[in-house]
């Protein structure tokens with residue numbers, strides 16, 4: 001059984017504020033070890049549960065965060081940017097997927113909550129439901145008939161996962177206190193928890209038949225903090241302005257919808273001005 005780990009960083013053990021996850025900062029350098037520890041615990045558990053191949057797809061920022069020199073040799077690392085499926089690259093060749101180090105979405109409670117952009121994007125809905133990166137990526141997995149079997153992060157993303165990956169196991173490595181504060185398990189304890197849940201997740205995936213692929217179309221709606229960002233994003237083909245600060249589009253597949261979403265965030269980010277957003 002081939003398992004893909006989509007590895008984000010905001011939901012890693014100990015990460016609680018931007019300086020922990022912004023590449024190039026001293027905090028990020030230190031937190032890379034925490035992320036790698038979470039990944040290794042997951043790889044070990046997946047292997048014990050029946051996985052025979054594990055690919056770790058870097059899914060945070062520059063997508064160069066995991067310390068390959070410390071990575072469990074049973075896994076391979078997909079490192080770097082500009083991958084056609086982004087955070088979900090490799091799902092097409094997987095039998096199951098893990099969302100590791102995930103977080104809740106923009107405008108929702110949760111440690112380091114955001115959706116792609118750290119700021120500027122204030123709300124996101126898919127087919128009318130409150131959405132986050134987890135829901136969007138779970139939809140891409142579902143389109144490929146690949147189950148999400150484990151979600152790790154804070155307690156709130158683990159709770160949110162019940163809404164978009166109801167069959168997944170969860171490992172909460174910290175309890176949210178505020179967007180920038182959490183009650184964290186030390187890595188030794190979080191590793192034990194992740195390993196145990198990964199083992200159960202893999203064993204469950206081996207035992208169950210893969211789900212039938214879920215087809216589109218899907219409607220994505222995005223809120224920005226100010227009008228100019230929504231107006232700039234409305235230039236993206238298929239995207240229309242539906243409110244002063246809101247855009248929406250319908251895409252035939254989850255994969256296409258996610259790719260358009262990425263373009264929207266790049267355009268919105270480029271439209272932001274220093275100090276005013």
Ligand SMILES: [Zn+2]
Pocket residue numbers: 008009010059060061
């Ligand atoms: Zn991230």
